[in-house]
Amino acid sequence: MPSARRPHAVTITDVAREAGVAVSTVSRALTNPDRVNVVTREHVQQVAARLGYRASPAARALGTGRTATLALVLPDITNPYFAGLIRGAERQAEATGHILVIGDSEENARAEARMVERLAPGVDGFLLGSSRLTDARILQFDAAMPVVLVNRRVPAVTSVSPDxxxxxxxxxxxxxxxxxxxxxxxxxxxxxxxxxxxxxxxxxxxxxxxxxxxxxxxxxxxxxxxxxxxxxxxxxxxxxxxxxxxxxxxxxxxxxxxxxxxxxxxxxxxxxxxxxxxxxxxxxxxxxxxRTEQAGRSAVDLLVALVREQARLEHDAPADIVAPTQLVVRGSTGPAPAPPLPTTPGSS
Structure with a gap:
């Protein structure tokens, strides 16, 4: 019995051949459509859809300079506090067409800096949660790439922090x-x-x-x-x-x-x-x-906006969001104990 053959993955060359245009035209039509006239663009896109072509993240990055990937770096991903932040960031990243990668610096500033440096070539920007980096180091990273701080504030850097x-x-x-x-x-x-x-x-x-x-x-x-x-x-x-x-x-x-x-x-x-x-x-x-989940959502929105501003070379003043907090009173607090009564001389 002949073995099942893996289906051939549709390439950009297949789309170009079927559409009767150059490979470079297909690339522009799919990754930078404003550079192609509307008739050619729609024709190429229809052919790509009919053939089932899907551009890889690497191909999109070559065409746009962006990877549609964001990074969230945390000091301790085992801390339950960050669960809401991760959930909110992941959901909003998906809603905006991005993939979120998460790194754990293990409460170590040097490890955090190395992680940012290693991930930088493959992501569009960073969410730094409860960063242990110095202000000066954060400003260096912010000058080189889009950065949003969560649970941290540094002058001139976009941030979301609780009140x-x-x-x-x-x-x-x-x-x-x-x-x-x-x-x-x-x-x-x-x-x-x-x-x-x-x-x-x-x-x-x-x-x-x-x-x-x-x-x-x-x-x-x-x-x-x-x-x-x-x-x-x-x-x-x-x-x-x-x-x-x-x-x-x-x-x-x-x-x-x-x-x-x-x-x-x-x-x-x-x-x-x-x-x-x-x-x-x-x-x-x-x-x-x-509200950690809402903070994660807001931080992703801010980062996506920064990435787009960087592409347009238009920069607004950094946002500095201070989110409300609320004391939740439960059973671990109660009236202060009464001080002990003073003893009197001769008392037994």
Missing amino acids: QQGGTRQIVEHLVALGHRRAIFLAGPPESWLGRQRWAGISSAAKKHGLKVKRLGPYHPSVEGGLLAGEAALADGATAVIAHNDLMAIGALKRMKARGVSVPGDVSIVGFDDIFGADFCDPPLTTLSD
């Missing part, structure tokens, strides 16, 4: 309303721009509302980092703990439970990000929520 000033104010006001007078901030990686913004916002709001707050860390932004941070928080004796992110907050909550400390009876705990599972904790976690 940390308003969000941290909500956290502080919530704790003060519950009667807390001393709090601890468990800091994450020193390279984290969001972490620095969170500490700055907490410090400012705490000063305004008379809340004494102390910074401990840095700690790794994970449950394991939260376990260590929770131990340090216990030694300090504050009645409220604000963690760099939900993973650390969950780790601190686990440490409190293991030590027999009641949450929120003895200590209230607040996180950031409202990741999937934050409401599954025992007790459910109070946390600051931002």
